[in-house]
Amino acid sequence: MLLEVEQPLEPILAEMEYCGIRIDSAYLQELSQQLEKRLAELEENTYQAAGRKFNLGSPKQLSEILLEKIPDEFQKKSRKTKTGYSTDAAVLDKLQGDHPIVDDLLEHRTLSKLKSTYVDALPQLVRADTGRVHTDFNQAATGTGRLSSSNPNMQNIPIRTEFSRQIRKAFLPEPGWLMVSADYSQIELRILAHLSQEPVLIEAYQNNRDVHTVTAQLLFEKEEITPDERRFGKTINFGVIYGMGAIKFGKSMGKSAADGKKFIERFNQRYSKVFEYLEQVKKEAIALGYVSTILGRRRYLNFERLSDLKGTNPEAIHPDRLKSLTKNDAQSLRAAANAPIQGSSADIIKLAMIEVNKILQNYQARLLLQVHDELIFEVPPDEWEELQPKIKDAMENALPLSVPLIVDIHAGKNWMETK
DNA sequence: CATATCACG
DNA sequence: ACGTACGTGATATGG
Incomplete structure (x- = not known):
């Protein structure tokens, strides 16, 4: 793992x-x-509605x-926080309609976040000698094997809202080149x-089915979704x-406890291998x-009340020991369930980066x-047609699994246009 | 420096 | 009784 993945990756990250x-x-x-x-404008509206000035940035x-x-x-x-009542977006959403101030507060929150974290911060980080922004990719920062990015974080550039996509237009390739x-x-x-x-999932992916729809079909027991x-x-x-967990799972159905339970059994039967x-x-x-990833990367975990089982x-652990847990132990078990999945994904894209780097020579x-789960490139236009299938193939075949891996690849004049 | 909030996968 | 659940980093406030 160290020799096959992390060490070959290091000079690639350095180049990036x-x-x-x-x-x-x-x-x-x-x-x-x-x-x-x-x-x-939003501040003025808010002060009017509130009857006085205050710091909108202070919860x-x-x-x-x-x-x-x-x-x-x-x-x-x-809901209660350590220091008082929460004013986060989930709370403000629920208060919409209760007071004219709420809509403006939400918009102000969103826009001031985008302004301070991205729109104003990024130009200040352009290096005078290169005219470009140089992030740090941290190779040993996460528990799961993912990379992280800092100074600036280039892995959380906005995309989800209409306005935030305007920010992605600011990321450009070399003049005359394509962003990919x-x-x-x-x-x-x-x-x-x-x-x-799980045979149902494997079959669905092998036949190129939409798995969210497949899950919905078995959830609602009908074809049309x-x-x-x-x-x-x-x-x-x-x-x-x-x-x-199964409990929360049933409750998120928004149905009665009995319905939830029935549904869990149905889901359990249909995706039984997933739960096993x-x-x-x-x-x-x-x-x-x-716990371990596909390539054997480990995430170590500590337990409180379950430590006697270490x-x-x-196989001898009784399923009942996985119920009534402390908050910490419950959190550790969720992290344990997630780490092989998130970590194996990190393994695969790291292998892909090593393969892609060979091609780019x-x-x-x-x-x-x-x-x-994505790689961003800048590509001269005359290389695009040839490179497109090579990058796609290298990524899709980085590590063969029981199901196909599919890569979508697009080019544009800027980062926003590559979607 | 802790906390709350919010941006991403 | 609950708008939750995995992994991160940046910003502003306020002690």
């Missing part, structure tokens, strides 16, 4: 850091001015305002299919990857003190960024 990525600072400064104008002061204006709704719909993004489709669910050897039902299937599939696999991983975590035979094109 050294190369950096081009930023359109003038464009970001225009965006900044637009944001400043809009933020000022503490906002909490005071909300307690003053809509005490009943706020206390009912908020190649991302794995549903890699973590495919790894779950492989690790669990609405977009809402598919979204629900997607949520459940992610929940499984994150180690969501997750149980087995949890038992191994407790008995061995670690060094015992995993014969081209001018450069690997710029890794964002967990």
Whole structure:
């Protein structure tokens, strides 16, 4: 693992850091001015509605305002934090309609985050000697084997909202070149299919089916699935990857306890290998003190009330010991269930980076960024047609699994256009 | 330096 | 009784 993956990867990361990525600072400064104008309007509206000025960036002061204006709704719909009532986006969403201030607060939160963290920060990090931004890729920062990125973090550049996509337009290739993004489709669910050897999942992926729809079909026991039902299937599939327990699983159905239980049994029957696999991983975590990825990378875990089982035979652990747990032990078990999946995904994209780097030796094109399940390149236009299938193949075949890996690859004038 | 919040996969 | 569950890093506030 060390010799085959981490050591060969290190000079590739060094090259990516050294190369950096081009930023359109003038464009970001225009965006900044637009944001400043809009933020000022929102502040003015908010002060009017609140009857006085306060610091919109202070959850503490906002909490005071909300307690003053809509005490009943706020206390009912908020949750307690260590220091008081939460004013986070989930809470504010629930308060929409209760007071005219709420919509403006939400918009202000979003826009000021984007302005301070990206629009204003990135141009300041452009290095004078290269004209580009040079991130750090941290190779030993996470518990699962993923990379992390800092100064600046290039792995959390906005994409989810319409406005935030404007920020991605600021990331440019060399003048005249193309920006290229190649991302794995549903890699973590495919790894779950492989690790669990669940026949329903394997069959679905081998036949190129939409797995969120498949889950929804077995959930609702019908062929035709609405977009809402598919979204629900997607949520459940992610929940499984994150180690969501059967109880929470039933409750997220939003049905009665009896319905939830019936549904769990149905799901359990249909994806029985997935649950067997997750149980087995949890038992191994407790008995061995670690869990492993496909390439043998380990995540070590400590338990409180379950520590008496360390060094015992995993198969001898009674399923009841996985119930009534301390908060910490429950969290550790979820982390244990997730680590082989998230970590194997990291293994695979690292192997892919090593393969892709070999290919790039014969081209001018450069690997710029890794964002967990995607690679970002800048490519001269005359290399694109030839490189596209080579990058795709290298990534899809980095490590053969029981299910195919699929990579979507697109080129554009900037990062936003590569989707 | 702890906390809350929020950006991403 | 719950808008939750895995992995990160940056920013602002406030002690």
